[in-house]
Amino acid sequence: MLASGCAFLESRALMKQLDSCPCYCNAYTPERVILNLTEDPSQSQAVTWRTCAEIEHPKAQIEPAADFPDLKESLRTIDAVSEKVILGNDKAVYHHSAVFKALKPDTIYVYRVGTDDNWSEWSQFRTACKSHDPFEFVYLGDPQEDIKSMCSQIFRVAYKKAPNAVFWLFVGDLVDNGDEDADWAELFYGFGWIPAMTPIITLPGNHEYPDRRYIQDKDYKLAHLWRSHFTLPENGPQGLEETVYFIDYQGVRFVMLNGNEKYEEQAIWLDRILSENPKPWAIVGIHQPVYSTAKHRDNLRLQNLLVPIFDKHSVDLVLEGHDHTYCRTYKLKNGVRVGDNNKGTVYVISVSGPKLYQAETKYKGLMAKIETGRQLFQVISIDHNRLIYSSFDVKGELYDSFVLEK
Ligand SMILES: [Fe+2]
Ligand SMILES: [Fe+2]
Structure with a gap:
């Protein structure tokens, strides 16, 4: 109930003064x-x-x-x-x-x-340190749908859980339709001021590309709103700028891949970038999982191309999305579980949004944990020779964790 006319009149006066709305924004406001x-x-x-x-x-x-x-x-x-x-x-x-x-x-x-x-x-x-000082970052799977309503909460809980995370890493399908500005509006509504304080690194999922089923090859290209919204590194293969790149952050080389196109070019580049890795750790992000957990999915082409390179360079962790489930493999090499003290790679699929699929996979024997039905975020810490991984649900409660040691 309005106690008096004052607040209303003041609000109207302010609107007039700003020639805008009372939230201090106008068409020129960043x-x-x-x-x-x-x-x-x-x-x-x-x-x-x-x-x-x-x-x-x-x-x-x-x-x-x-x-x-x-x-x-x-x-x-x-x-x-x-x-x-x-x-x-x-x-x-x-x-x-x-x-x-x-x-x-x-x-x-x-x-x-x-x-x-x-x-x-x-x-x-x-700014990052020059040395290999400890740090932590947040990794999130696909937000994609119902972002304002259902993802705002998990973003805020992630920020509360890891306020000192040095960046957030997304693995694509940030939105459902990468060409639709209303979807990006929801994403930034959900983010609030977080990305103005905590840098984001990300890569495109299939929803930031057109649907292959309804489009000719010549029209299959990255959504035009992707590069507009980001300023990501351009040190990847030609033609994949701001979608394939690497970043060295303290003790880790992060390599972000684009699972939508130009696989062979990326594989050659990835092999070189990992050969030249000056850091003790290597973490790869890609949208489409090499060991899929969603019914009727199996990304064998990516698996055959990338897993030998991951194995050759002992990539520590591969962070994925796309399947709208959660899974974490054992440490693997050549598609087989290896001992905790052996060189190998852990593959994770996670999802931050409310679109959730049933987990069903022929790779069940490779999974240390597999489930569905939860929005999750992950906090990953690297402290010299230890990597500590923790997955949390929307209540902020621990859901999964493991440690890698070198
Ligand atoms: Fe996807
Ligand atoms: Fe998705």
Whole structure:
């Protein structure tokens, strides 16, 4: 009940003053602000955002964190790159990106994006160390459907469980239709301010591509809203920019693959990138699992191509999605369980959203745990020669865990 007319009138006055709504936003306000890791997170950091109106000189500002931004000597301003994107309803929006470079390792920075009249709030991030110091990150399977209603909760619980996670790693099917802006709107609603503070790394699932059954080969390409929303590394094979790449974070080389196209090119590149790995650990992300757990699925082509490379380089962990189930294999080599002290690879499939399939697989004998019916997130810590993996449900309760040691 309205106690008096004052609040309403004040609200109307504020709306008039802002020529907008009372949430302080207008068509020039930065929205969907998201940090992405670069190839070297100890020295650089990427940020992407969008506005509904065209901006003449979009930019980003950064300085080392202090009690207050001093806006003086240490403040750096860099020009952003802009892209006009036409949505399905013919409406134009404007995506902007900037990469902060020459940063100091292991340092907290504050930054904001926008223009002189419409800045975002200040947010902060921490650069990676040069050394192999311990860290933890969050891994999430497909959010995909009912994101606002059903995934907001698990994102918030994940943030509460691991507030110091240095990044979140998604393995695709972030949305159900990668060409549909309303789906991305739900995703960023669910994220809230988290990706402005915690960088995201991700790769495309099949839902960020068209459905192969209804499209000709020439039209089979990455959804046009993928690259607009992210600024991911471009150090992968040609033609797969921002979908296949590697990032060295302290003691781990992370390799992100695109399970939708150009498998052979990726396999050659993967073999080289893992041969040159200067880090003690190697973790691979891919959407489509090599040992599928969903009924009527078996990705043999990927399995035949990738598993020998994973085995050759003793990849420690392969993080997957797509099957909308949960599974974690034993440590495997050449498709066979090996002892805990042997070299081998653990494969995990997880799901963060509410779309859940029945688990049914011919690979049951390889699974240390297999189940369905739960939205989950994982916190993975790397502390020198130990990797500690924990999977949690939406209540924040431990669901699965294991430790790898070198
Ligand atoms: Fe999928
Ligand atoms: Fe999916």
